[in-house]
Amino acid sequence: MRxxxxxxLLLCGLLAGPVLAQTTVLxxxxxxxxxxxxxxxxxxxxxxxxxxxAVGQAQALLARYPGAKHLDVGTATxxxxxxxxxxxxxxxxxxxxxxxxxxxxxxxxxxxxxxxxEKTLPAGAWLIGRxxxxxxxxxxxxxxxxxxDAAFPERPVWLYRIDGHAGWANTAAMRAIQRDLAGNWQPDxxxxxxxxxGRPSGVLIDNAMDLMEAVRPPMDEATAERALVLGMQAAVxxxxxxxxxxxxxxxxxxxxxxxxxxxxVPLRIYAMADGNKAALQFLCRNGLYRHPSGxxxxxxxxxxxxxxxxxRGAAMxxxxxxxxxxxxxxxxxxxxxxxxxxxxxxxGVQVATHAIGDRGNRMALDAYAKVLGRDVDSDHRWxxxxxxxxxxxxxxxxxxxxxxxxxxxxxATSDMPWAQDRVGPQRIVGAYAWRQVRDAGTHLAxxxxxxxxxxxxxxxxxAAVTRSDAQGLPAGGWYPDEKLTAFEALRGFxxxxxxAGFGEHEVGSLEAGKRADFVVLAExxxxxxxxxxxxxxxxxxxxxxxxxxxxxx
Numbered sequence: 001m002r003x004x005x006x007x008x009l010l011l012c013g014l015l016a017g018p019v020l021a022q023t024t025v026l027x028x029x030x031x032x033x034x035x036x037x038x039x040x041x042x043x044x045x046x047x048x049x050x051x052x053x054a055v056g057q058a059q060a061l062l063a064r065y066p067g068a069k070h071l072d073v074g075t076a077t078x079x080x081x082x083x084x085x086x087x088x089x090x091x092x093x094x095x096x097x098x099x100x101x102x103x104x105x106x107x108x109x110x111x112x113x114x115x116x117x118e119k120t121l122p123a124g125a126w127l128i129g130r131x132x133x134x135x136x137x138x139x140x141x142x143x144x145x146x147x148x149d150a151a152f153p154e155r156p157v158w159l160y161r162i163d164g165h166a167g168w169a170n171t172a173a174m175r176a177i178q179r180d181l182a183g184n185w186q187p188d189x190x191x192x193x194x195x196x197x198g199r200p201s202g203v204l205i206d207n208a209m210d211l212m213e214a215v216r217p218p219m220d221e222a223t224a225e226r227a228l229v230l231g232m233q234a235a236v237x238x239x240x241x242x243x244x245x246x247x248x249x250x251x252x253x254x255x256x257x258x259x260x261x262x263x264x265v266p267l268r269i270y271a272m273a274d275g276n277k278a279a280l281q282f283l284c285r286n287g288l289y290r291h292p293s294g295x296x297x298x299x300x301x302x303x304x305x306x307x308x309x310x311x312r313g314a315a316m317x318x319x320x321x322x323x324x325x326x327x328x329x330x331x332x333x334x335x336x337x338x339x340x341x342x343x344x345x346x347x348g349v350q351v352a353t354h355a356i357g358d359r360g361n362r363m364a365l366d367a368y369a370k371v372l373g374r375d376v377d378s379d380h381r382w383x384x385x386x387x388x389x390x391x392x393x394x395x396x397x398x399x400x401x402x403x404x405x406x407x408x409x410x411x412a413t414s415d416m417p418w419a420q421d422r423v424g425p426q427r428i429v430g431a432y433a434w435r436q437v438r439d440a441g442t443h444l445a446x447x448x449x450x451x452x453x454x455x456x457x458x459x460x461x462x463a464a465v466t467r468s469d470a471q472g473l474p475a476g477g478w479y480p481d482e483k484l485t486a487f488e489a490l491r492g493f494x495x496x497x498x499x500a501g502f503g504e505h506e507v508g509s510l511e512a513g514k515r516a517d518f519v520v521l522a523e524x525x526x527x528x529x530x531x532x533x534x535x536x537x538x539x540x541x542x543x544x545x546x547x548x549x550x551x552x553x
Contacts, residue, residue, distance in 0.1 A: 022048035023068035024545060027058045031078040031518075032526060034495050034509035044078070046516035050544025054512050076539055077524040079490065080510050081241025081267075081517030082457045083497035085406045086385055086447035089245050089269070090252060091130075091164070092234055093227030095451050099129030101159060102451075106137050107147045110159070115151060126217055127152065130160040130451070132168060135310060135418045142193060145171045145202030158216055163452050165308035166205045167212055174200060176215040187211065189331040191313070206307040206329050225255050232266055236549040238456045239538045241517040242268040244406075244447065244501055246352070246385060247302035250279040253289070256296050265295040266548040268517070270501040272302040272352055276340035284347035294515075294544075299502065300350035302385065303340050304331040306360030309388065309415065309422055314357030317391065321424035328357050334367065341371045345380075350502070352383035352406065358391045358427065365397050376401055383445075383500060386411070387437065389423060390430045399441035404500045406445045407434060409463035409489070410453040416469075416478045428479070434464065435482040445500035446492030457493055461525060462533040464489035472531060486526050486533070516545035 027043045033055055043061040045053040045068065054061060062070065095102075099117040104110045110132055118127055134142055148157050148170035156173035160166075174181060181192050181200035190208030193201040204212060219227075235243055248256075248271050259265050273279030280301045283289065288299035307313020307329045312320055315328040332340070337353065344351045351368070355361040361384060368382055383404040388411065398405055412419075412432035420428045430436070438444045448460050464484045467477035477483055484492070498508025507517050522537035541549040 023065050024071050025061050025065050025068045026071045028073045028078045029075045034080050035511045046545045050516045052512050052514050052516050055510055073520050077521045078518050080494040082239045082493045083242035084240050084447040085244045085445035085497040085500050086246045087243045087450045089231035090227045092451045092455055093231030096230045100131055101129045102131035107143055111151050127155055127157045131162050132159055133162045142203050143168050158212055163308040163310050165313055166311040167209045169202050177211050189329055205311050206313050206331055228255055234455055236266050236541045239519040239541050241543050244270040247272050247274040249274045250282055253298055260291045260293050260296045267543055269296045271298040272300040275303055283349050300352050301344050303337055303353045305353050305355040305364045306330055306357050309356050315359040316357045317359045320422055322421045334363050338367045341367050345371050350381055352385050354385045356386050356388045358389045361390055362394055368401055392430055395436050396440050404443045404445055405437045408447050408449045409460045410448055413463045413469050433482055434484055443496055443499055444492050445497045458534055458536050461489045465530050518542050
């Protein structure tokens with residue numbers, strides 16, 4: 001009998017040896033789990049497939065897994081993988097492949113950047129760029145085609161505003177439209193800006209941009225795929241283990257699928273279909289999509305209520321304070337929004353609606369209430385993307401309708417120099433109102449809206465906690481009552497963002513049974529001074545227990 005027991009023990013040891021060898025025990029000065037039952041530990045064990053086996057004290061886990069690989073990160077702090085709840089991966093990648101105009105101080109600087117980039121282009125190719133913002137210029141006025149024509153009389157130039165809701169063209173680009181843009185007509189949901197004589201100025205806002213998009217040369221597949229690769233790499237380098245890609249066409253999903261098949265998706269992409277188009281129809285026909293790797297899924301659709309505040313396209317209940325007679329644009333009509341939302345509801349697809357102005361937000365909430373009806377208390381997790389300016393009457397409606405607020409802290413710190421000019425002192429109280437929204441009981445998922453803002457989530461953490469710019473101004477923060485605590489901000493980029501993507505049982509916190517997605521930081525984001533959040537040192541980013549980024553030492 002004793003011989004049998006010895007053989008059994010020997011066999012168990014032989015079997016357990018390889019298994020334990022494939023297990024990793026990570027130890028750190030502290031691990032913030034975001035699990036309220038065990039918020040801080042010093043060790044985490046995960047298997048070769050990237051599944052967390054246990055979290056706890058270092059000595060206990062090292063003893064529990066004696067043959068495991070030991071990964072000691074020393075005095076570093078480990079946090080759950082950061083998830084950006086609203087970004088644009090291809091757009092981020094394209095910033096490396098087109099002219100980057102972010103931070104340009106005037107039109108002359110833009111022309112200089114364009115001329116430098118033009119040297120890399122073949123004859124006849126369009127000159128494409130993104131990132132201009134007239135609010136950063138001395139006169140704060142919209143530009144015109146004439147500002148580009150002298151430098152580029154023949155080469156078409158098409159430049160996206162930083163928010164993607166307006167474009168600036170030269171005369172050569174406008175000629176390609178082959179349609180008379182003069183007069184007083186306007187496309188639905190868009191504005192062709194014109195001079196006093198009714199001639200097009202060169203700026204197209206929101207749906208008017210479609211006129212240019214229809215004639216500009218499309219990206220080839222290789223460039224489009226390269227943009228995704230570059231965008232994803234930039235994301236993981238900044239500590240992101242997940243991105244909610246807010247509105248992509250079916251062909252872009254296909255590119256992601258090809259990359260995922262090749263093992264070239266280094267983080268988790270939660271893709272949203274781009275409106276009531278082919279990608280939504282794909283979901284309705286085939287069901288919610290999830291790649292076998294677990295790195296890619298599509299189960300949501302992004303709709304648009306209105307435009308953006310910077311281009312005065314956000315739909316307002318009353319006139320803009322700095323542009324009387326203008327109440328912004330509805331990109332989709334109330335009927336179109338309701339039809340698309342109803343279709344998504346019938347197909348079991350989550351709805352996420354871009355809404356900036358108080359009228360845009362109200363229309364989206366009204367559509368949700370109408371479409372959801374008796375299902376309003378179901379686990380639908382519909383979302384408002386941005387929820388930027390809310391009427392006081394609509395703040396409690398988010399929680400009542402179980403709608404998630406997907407908001408971007410750095411929008412506030414970027415917009416604060418001019419936002420109150422747009423909406424005035426009364427309406428600004430309901431703008432970028434994270435504290436009001438959260439305290440009303442609404443789930444608050446945080447993101448950046450990159451490349452409109454930086455992909456760096458550290459800037460979002462800093463903005464959420466301080467409501468100040470990089471120089472710490474204004475002192476004490478802009479409308480400081482809306483600040484979040486460091487823990488609330490971190491939760492917004494982890495567990496709340498995971499919840500917004502139906503992923504809280506897999507990611508968002510570090511618990512047994514979840515995925516080993518985490519970030520190694522030299523500093524503790526819950527203990528450093530607020531100002532230090534901008535410069536946290538990212539040592540490594542892990543997805544499924546494997547490093548997808550490691551800082552050079």
